[in-house]
Amino acid sequence: MTHPVNDFNLHVATVNGSGSQTANNTLLRAMFQMGVPVSGKNLFPSNIAGLPTWFTIRVNERGWVARQRRNDLLVAMNPETSVQDIAAMGPGSVILMAEGVPAPKVVDGATSYVVPFQKLIEPIVADAKLRKLVVNMIYVGAVARILGIERAEVERALESQLGRKPKALAMNRAAVDAGFEYAETNMKPAPFRVERRNLTGGKILIDGNQAAALGAVFAGVTFAAWYPITPSSSLAEALQGFLDRYRRDPATKKATYAIVQAEDEISAIGMVLGASWAGARAMTATSGPGLSLMTEFTGYGYYAEIPAVVWDIQRIGPSTGLPTRTSQGDLLSVAFLSHGDTKHVMLFPASVEDCYEFGLEAFDLADRLQTPVFVMSDLDLGMNVWMADPFRYPEKPWDRGKVLTAADLEKLGRFERYRDVDGDAIPYRTLPGTPHPAAAYFTRGSGHDEAARYTESSEAYPRVMDRLNRKWETARSLVPKPVVDDVKGADAAIVSYGSSWYAVEEARDLLRGDAIETSALLVKSYPFPEEVGRFLARHERIYVVEQNRDGQMASLLRMEYPERATRIRPVLHYDGLPLDAQTVVDGVRSGEREEVAAR
Amino acid sequence: MTHPVNDFNLHVATVNGSGSQTANNTLLRAMFQMGVPVSGKNLFPSNIAGLPTWFTIRVNERGWVARQRRNDLLVAMNPETSVQDIAAMGPGSVILMAEGVPAPKVVDGATSYVVPFQKLIEPIVADAKLRKLVVNMIYVGAVARILGIERAEVERALESQLGRKPKALAMNRAAVDAGFEYAETNMKPAPFRVERRNLTGGKILIDGNQAAALGAVFAGVTFAAWYPITPSSSLAEALQGFLDRYRRDPATKKATYAIVQAEDEISAIGMVLGASWAGARAMTATSGPGLSLMTEFTGYGYYAEIPAVVWDIQRIGPSTGLPTRTSQGDLLSVAFLSHGDTKHVMLFPASVEDCYEFGLEAFDLADRLQTPVFVMSDLDLGMNVWMADPFRYPEKPWDRGKVLTAADLEKLGRFERYRDVDGDAIPYRTLPGTPHPAAAYFTRGSGHDEAARYTESSEAYPRVMDRLNRKWETARSLVPKPVVDDVKGADAAIVSYGSSWYAVEEARDLLRGDAIETSALLVKSYPFPEEVGRFLARHERIYVVEQNRDGQMASLLRMEYPERATRIRPVLHYDGLPLDAQTVVDGVRSGEREEVAAR
Amino acid sequence: MNQNVPPEPARNRIGLTAADYKGSKSTLCPGCGHDAITGSIIQAAFELGLEPHRVAKLSGIGCSSKTPAYFLGRSHAFNAVHGRMPSIATGVFIANRDLTLLGVSGDGDTASIGLGQFCHLVRRNVPVVYIIENNGVYGLTKGQFSATADLGSRGKSGRVNELMPIDLCAIAVQLGCGFVARSFSGDPKQLRPILKAALSHRGTAVVDVLSPCVTFNSHEGSTKSYAAVKEHDAPLHEISFIPHFENIEVDYEPGETREVRLHDGSKIALRKLDADYDPGDAFRALTTLHQSREEGKFVTGLLYVDPRKPAFDEEAAMVDEPLASLPLERVRPPKSALDEVMAGFKSGRM
Amino acid sequence: MNQNVPPEPARNRIGLTAADYKGSKSTLCPGCGHDAITGSIIQAAFELGLEPHRVAKLSGIGCSSKTPAYFLGRSHAFNAVHGRMPSIATGVFIANRDLTLLGVSGDGDTASIGLGQFCHLVRRNVPVVYIIENNGVYGLTKGQFSATADLGSRGKSGRVNELMPIDLCAIAVQLGCGFVARSFSGDPKQLRPILKAALSHRGTAVVDVLSPCVTFNSHEGSTKSYAAVKEHDAPLHEISFIPHFENIEVDYEPGETREVRLHDGSKIALRKLDADYDPGDAFRALTTLHQSREEGKFVTGLLYVDPRKPAFDEEAAMVDEPLASLPLERVRPPKSALDEVMAGFKSGRM
Ligand SMILES: Cc1ncc(C[n+]2csc(CCOP(=O)(O)OP(=O)(O)O)c2C)c(N)n1
Ligand SMILES: Cc1ncc(C[n+]2csc(CCOP(=O)(O)OP(=O)(O)O)c2C)c(N)n1
Ligand code: SF4
Ligand code: SF4
Ligand SMILES: [Mg+2]
């Protein structure tokens, strides 16, 4: 199925801490600048230096960016893994192996080269330590040469990254050239190559965590508390960077925000709730273990009705699990996070655009609904680079929800914190510091009535709980709608969410080639908007694709739509690697085959 | 529907900290000793002294012990609540109100007396402080008189409680007599009364927390860590009491156990996991907020496969909620407690007998399955007194699960902590201190393979997770089976669990009188044994009765049995008061009416 | 003068009466030390003339943590979860630095489950008056020992506490807290000026108040019963507080009195008792606390004060007005900013 | 003597070689201070002749907490969740008091998320050697400041730490810990005897080891880089350890050396350097720590020791053998006991 032009996967095997990042980005960007759609995935260990790391660039003219199992071009720099890495390459592939790395016999039909990286870099870089970093640029040159990546674009890509450091730039440029020349004399062009197109014009390359941070910046976030944890740390750090740059008072240079690195996640979410309660736009970002520690406080947020934005950058595994591998495994625990009748709103960003948009929207929703809102991203979306159209500047102002000022109170005369005045089950709140005698109220996680008074009454308690349930219905109408793609005469339907969407779209294309037409639903929120129920009602066989073992979205759908429960068929992927289209194709195809057989 | 004999509810309204407990127990026990089935429910505030408290004794010849909405005899001691208390009494009821308490007009057909409690107690008790406590004995005497409770039994009941304190006994006895005499001259016998029967012979009166603690003692618990929280504290304190008394080494008088009051619940569960890992039989008991704090560590227990017994004495509400009100609201959060693909085993005790039995069995299950086991009791079951047959002494020895000794290792030669050797997906473990070079292994919450080695492998990770899923199936076959009551030609079926069972049984009886025959399923565990699925398959309309807002058991059943999802109809009760039969009757009856109408 | 006219209630500098600083009726046990502290808080707030709407009351969980409902009924309150009030306080303060934060906790809430957050609050020097209503037991859960129970103290059940108490004042001093005091619920004459000083201090002010639990910890053998505390109370000095708005010039006998000037111009005057005590010496404070424990005494008074320690917000370099009240224009960067960022991600320069 | 025969590796009192105390290959950054500490642990365990199967290794989460995989490969290990190793240690010890508990944590693991549990472990005096591999940063999450980062220390990103460090040794002394030492990963001559002494102490032994993070905290401006620590290391004394099984009588020049005798008969000898230091004086320890921080120095050595402090199990009054190994007969009371209880609940006497 490979086409010779603009359709292949480039796989670089190194060790982490070896500075191969710049080299890989140079290749990625050079092809991107040639107008060819690319995506890059970094597979790294939960360790700081010296362990195996792989970077894979997918080049695909049709814009498919999901992971593929197959690799076409391998650069084997890591002696620890070279044997397996090389063994995995099939016929038609090209292999560049560093001189001296152990290697098995290469399959027939594959081309392989042993490249004397060290010999080539020595004359260029004197310092041994520096050499270890710059050596990677040798393969950049060689790969560019055999793939037909334009030298000028490699130049530009390199320059855009190292422009600020002339000495480094010169040195790296020299290394690229050396690789290029070496390939020119010692290697054949690869059987697949890159050709200039015009498909990436105006697009950006960004990771989901940066996009999310940007969304928050333009949402007017004023406070963030966090505790470092992979893969969410880069979101908080990106936020810090953007805020330092764009959110200082022009006059005083003082900050219109505060970011606190808390002592743990219990404290982080506590600070967020305290700040939100007092009127800040507050958020935190975390992953697995940190999420578990936020359990008690999120129940408080639900019951005391305090806005909060929590980004969960999902990683795989119960407990510590695999901190640097991706998954969509936190849905059920977040949906019911904390004891008692507690339910939480979740958003599912499916792209970096969504990360930015939800970075904005999550705050409006939290303020509007007065409850914690969880944005369920994952490591693949959050830490890998994706192509996107530039983000739109928000045209509408923010929605801070139902907050009463002293003036409002003066008009109204009275105020009851938990009274459903408007019939949407969302009460009004006041902020501490509001200069009005009627403003004050008492916030607590214990039983309270409409006036926020303490109560143990068996009438008042269920009254408040029922209103919270009605508020849940209001949320259903406010959260982002799903993306529906109904195909006439479709054989089956595929439901997906979050980062699984890319693989699903590609799989649908492949299935079509296989004469299996599918409709699709991309779920973007929980509670489910009514469009979700209607979609399920319209389709007989519904494959729910997700990256976890327990079919967590499928479970939520079965709970919510008993009358559709039997139509739901989970297609699961949970090995920690990003989902690939083939897995989806196999799942749907086998299901459809049984179906046909059953007829 | 009230019968004049042995069928009424006695309701005493006082303030907490006023020592009415002894008085109420005296009445309860006196009737119990007359061979008449009784149950007592204490409705108390989340406060130490001075707030309204109610104690209700249900007397029912047929042995129904669930709460009823109706009260027949009221003792109104609390001026704070007397107006509502008295207003709630219907025709045919009898009211004893303390002289001076505010009172509304009493309904026609009700008999009411103003009793000069203070005047009556003054001559008996000189000390004013003491008087406040002993005054309650006046109503004991009066109530005994008008209900026909045998004076000798009141004597015995009083003696069994105060036997160790002769002075107090004499004083209280005098107060009872005074009340008795006062009633003799000033009150008519009530329209309902107690008559000696032979229905409580050999039975005991005990609360669920004491029963659970006893179970643990005979299970051979060696370690408990806890942090005080209502309504679970009394379980840990009862455990301490029993252990201090029955678990000291006969020779050395030293303890064969340790109980630690931890600094919080995170620490409590951590200590339990550490102790279990090292070979102790370890447990903890907690409620709502404490449970939420145990989230992260329970995920560790699931993934690293460490036994632990956790009693969750459920109270109502998200967050702090109503600490002294009952509920069954923690099912969904416990089922999926902690991030990632995590699932937990739950047991649902439905009676004090179950509390004792599960107190024993939970340890065998945890050791056998090498995972945390949650026993889902509640405040009503745990803190109220229930009649029961004496508990059976365990005839089988304990099951410590698959633990390899040095001798075993010598035979086997090698040992891999997470290898499925027997095909039941349960691996073998060794304890630290085992004198054998092959014994040691590395326990971690991060990715591990069969040999407990650290791994980030995309093959090893799912392999372990799939085995855990198979272990879940093994659990299904080991956990307690449900109680099935299939009634031929039943119109509908009722599914319940835990303390809801009493009300359900009574409701089924009432429905029968209403010509609605029901089958019943009492669920005792999650994962659901196959009997559950078979029961659902046999019935068309299934009412799932539970004490929470969100239909949590109904949700678990829908997730697990999609093909039965539409048959499930939640009947919910969540005002914090124990479930009553009428609520169940109403729920089922209206459902059945619609059904008939629909036909 | 006419007997029949009821006397006008006293009014403070903002025209409020003491009654205006009351809350709802207490539901604690009659005689509970916590209620006495509530009284002192009300009086201190009244005398300082705090504007109720500028105060935020915070607490954790426990009998002590219920008390914010019983004072300053016109102030917002946040009754958090058990032991986590410090993180809430930090967030509230950052959102609105104009608020005066008044936190009430218990010894269980702070020394057991909340110890970590307490230490980090102090380390950050978040401006909050942190009152610990210390009775050595868990009142609300019926009398178990807390981590401040004294070694050898006997519980109501008869059990003896085998573990060493955590001295929260010593920990606070150790962590560099700028205001550390200990007092006794039964000594309003001392407690009130301490509270006023704490409320005028800019930074975390830890006030550990011995507050007997009459229901679960006032029996024979308890070291924190009212009687025991009264007997072993050892005041360091006689405290008086002169608020900045009263520029009284008090003149003391030389050498008899120390004066501490707070950043808002208020003054604390400490009249020497038997020994002279310098509250500016952290080591003196630690030694004094240590010795007093050895002697089974409770030293009370202003243990340590350093009015110059920079508060949390100074480090955060935030704008002067509350973050919570910034309008959209000031927190949403212009389109040009987004364009700049987008250009960066296009070229790869970002 | 024949050149070709490889020299026999040295064997300790139980016949094991140093290699027998090794673990799997380290995956830390080349040059990481933690690896040096691992080396000292291996050597100390070898020299003491610890029986590997009687040791339980415990840790939290972090680069430091990974190290138990790199030593004592024949011992059981429990790599817990972040900051909660103390509670695990408490449980393990109670289940089997015959085990020697060797805990490794980091400054983030202990001073940030784990501070509460750390303090309560110390308060209970649970016998465990608690090593803090202290580098002032979160290594595994790529170099954020930890709560032990020094005031004004510059991070790799250029940020300056504005908060005061938490001195875990001072906190431990404050909480009455019976063994508190500080050392430097780069000084095995000092670290090894300290570890051996800690392993011989009965009670919580806190060993705070400065352990430079070469990747994220060894740049200019870092106060915890290898160079900075080496330069500011100020040893209190020269330490040597004489295990109980070697009854050597060392004789020192009078006044030059202090000797501390541990409960198992081992001895710690402290040779005086410039000033004489008494490790039995808690206040001396606190003052010394305080002053050294003022002077920007790291005092290292045995800061405080009190071998007589009763350990946790003595208070629990448990049977002598491990609870984990008690047979059913000893932990399930006889039927008569159940009958007695049942009778009580029948009559209401119970
Ligand atoms: C997470 C959690 N664990 C336990 C409890 C139960 N609880 C309520 S108050 C309290 C202790 C209160 O003691 P203290 O702080 O000393 O307050 P006091 O009642 O003595 O004033 C506990 C353990 C809780 N509310 N939340
Ligand atoms: C609950 C939780 N929060 C955050 C993390 C992420 N995390 C892993 S290690 C670490 C800090 C480690 O710092 P330190 O203890 O100093 O160890 P070092 O790496 O410096 O040796 C953090 C925050 C986690 N594993 N668990
Ligand atoms: S129990 Fe103790 S602390 Fe609680 S209110 Fe009563 S006296 Fe106060
Ligand atoms: S990051 Fe720092 S602490 Fe972690 S291994 Fe590398 S040098 Fe050591
Ligand atoms: Mg207390």
Ligand SMILES: [Mg+2]
């Ligand atoms: Mg560190």
